[in-house]
Amino acid sequence: PRSTLFPYTTLFRSREIRMPLLQPFETSFGRTTERRILLVEVESEGVTGWGECTAGEHPSFSGECTDTAWLMLTNELIPAVLHSEIDSAGACPKAMSHVRGNRMAKAALENAVWDAESQQLGIPLWELLGGVRKKIPCGVSLGIQSSTEKLMEIIEQELAAGYQRIKLKCKPGHDVLMFEAVRTRWPDIVLSCDANGSYRLKDQELLRSFDVFNMLMIEQPLWHNDFYFHSLLQRQLETSICLDESIRNRRDALAAIEMESCRIINIKLGRVGGFSEAIRVHNVTAERGIPAWCGGMLETGIGRSHNIALSSLQNFILPGDVSASARYWEEDIIEPAVEVSRKGEISVPQVAGRGFEVKRERVEKLTVRSERLHARNKAHAEPTGAIKARA
Numbered sequence: 317p318r319s320t321l322f323p324y325t326t327l328f329r330s331r332e333i334r335m336p337l338l339q340p341f342e343t344s345f346g347r348t349t350e351r352r353i354l355l356v357e358v359e360s361e362g363v364t365g366w367g368e369c370t371a372g373e374h375p376s377f378s379g380e381c382t383d384t385a386w387l388m389l390t391n392e393l394i395p396a397v398l399h400s401e402i403d404s405a406g407a408c409p410k411a412m413s414h415v416r417g418n419r420m421a422k423a424a425l426e427n428a429v430w431d432a433e434s435q436q437l438g439i440p441l442w443e444l445l446g447g448v449r450k451k452i453p454c455g456v457s458l459g460i461q462s463s464t465e466k467l468m469e470i471i472e473q474e475l476a477a478g479y480q481r482i483k484l485k486c487k488p489g490h491d492v493l494m495f496e497a498v499r500t501r502w503p504d505i506v507l508s509c510d511a512n513g514s515y516r517l518k519d520q521e522l523l524r525s526f527d528v529f530n531m532l533m534i535e536q537p538l539w540h541n542d543f544y545f546h547s548l549l550q551r552q553l554e555t556s557i558c559l560d561e562s563i564r565n566r567r568d569a570l571a572a573i574e575m576e577s578c579r580i581i582n583i584k585l586g587r588v589g590g591f592s593e594a595i596r597v598h599n600v601t602a603e604r605g606i607p608a609w610c611g612g613m614l615e616t617g618i619g620r621s622h623n624i625a626l627s628s629l630q631n632f633i634l635p636g637d638v639s640a641s642a643r644y645w646e647e648d649i650i651e652p653a654v655e656v657s658r659k660g661e662i663s664v665p666q667v668a669g670r671g672f673e674v675k676r677e678r679v680e681k682l683t684v685r686s687e688r689l690h691a692r693n694k695a696h697a698e699p700t701g702a703i704k705a706r707a
């Protein structure tokens with residue numbers, strides 16, 4: 317549907333907030349205790365759309381980090397979108413196409429525009445995206461723990477809460493013994509692991525030995541940017557490989573599927589550059605009969621609400637890494653907080669927009685820097701702040 321997104325005054329604001337995690341989160345590439353998160357706000361025609369940047373504090377998951385995303389948003393992406401004639405959120409990728417890469421920065425901006433557009437149209441965001449599911453199945457991703465005992469305690473808690481799948485972060489030296497302990501105690505739960513690219517081809521025999529644990533999948537065992545060696549490895553394994561880091565867009569998904577580099581695909585909004593590309597990746601997995609699920613990046617409620625909307629698309633068949641706000645934050649920046657039922661499901665909100673209010677006062681309190689850019693109308697964009705200072 318055509319939207320009247322930017323006919324008159326449009327205001328963009330980028331800001332950084334700091335949020336301590338309730339528990340540190342450790343992966344094969346590092347440990348996070350406090351998140352530095354960029355939010356993008358677009359105000360137009362009486363609605364406010366929000367987007368969240370999933371870049372980490374360090375460029376270790378992808379080449380992006382909070383600071384590079386800030387630079388791209390304020391110097392390149394927001395001015396580009398302000399100066400182009402956007403009549404729907406789906407037009408954002410083209411308006412930003414002069415910038416290579418930087419997909420997490422692009423996603424924060426594009427997703428804010430989708431959020432605004434759904435409010436202007438008065439329909440739920442998930443409906444604008446083409447979603448169909450009313451409830452989405454949820455799993456949890458558990459970081460590397462200091463001891464197996466601690467890990468077992470947490471798993472017990474998450475299973476009691478109803479989560480449908482347990483994913484264990486792993487790396488060389490932090491794998492078989494942990495899987496053995498977990499499988500001995502829980503022979504039948506749906507289990508998976510995520511190596512974040514920490515194994516090498518010389519570890520083939522070790523990775524083959526994971527087959528006895530009957531896991532649903534092993535996520536990104538090899539290099540973050542590889543397809544070919546994953547296809548060789550997949551031939552050697554009974555367990556399905558799921559690719560995360562490797563899949564940047566629809567073309568990557570198609571290449572991975574055709575090369576049989578994986579049998580399952582994790583879709584993350586930030587990693588693929590926003591809702592437009594996420595839908596395209598989703599569609600190709602659906603066409604090819606490859607189960608998809610929605611990944612997580614330790615998001616606040618804004619990114620979380622967008623993950624919920626995306627997860628309502630038909631081929632998000634497997635439980636995602638989208639879970640309750642209370643697992644991450646003492647207090648989320650949305651209300652109500654995201655909650656998960658005893659069956660391990662999130663109900664997709666049946667109201668216009670993202671379906672969760674942003675707690676503006678709390679966001680203001682958490683803000684450590686912000687910048688405004690605005691345009692009076694399509695023809696006369698008027699940058700402010702740093703952009704104006706450079707002009």
Ligand code: OSB
Nearest residue numbers: 377457560611612613614615637
């Ligand atoms: O690989 O899925 C990943 C968190 C940060 C970076 C990468 C990953 C993750 C997670 C956490 O697994 C998922 C979540 O609970 O948000």
Ligand code: MG
Nearest residue numbers: 510535536560
């Ligand atoms: Mg992953």
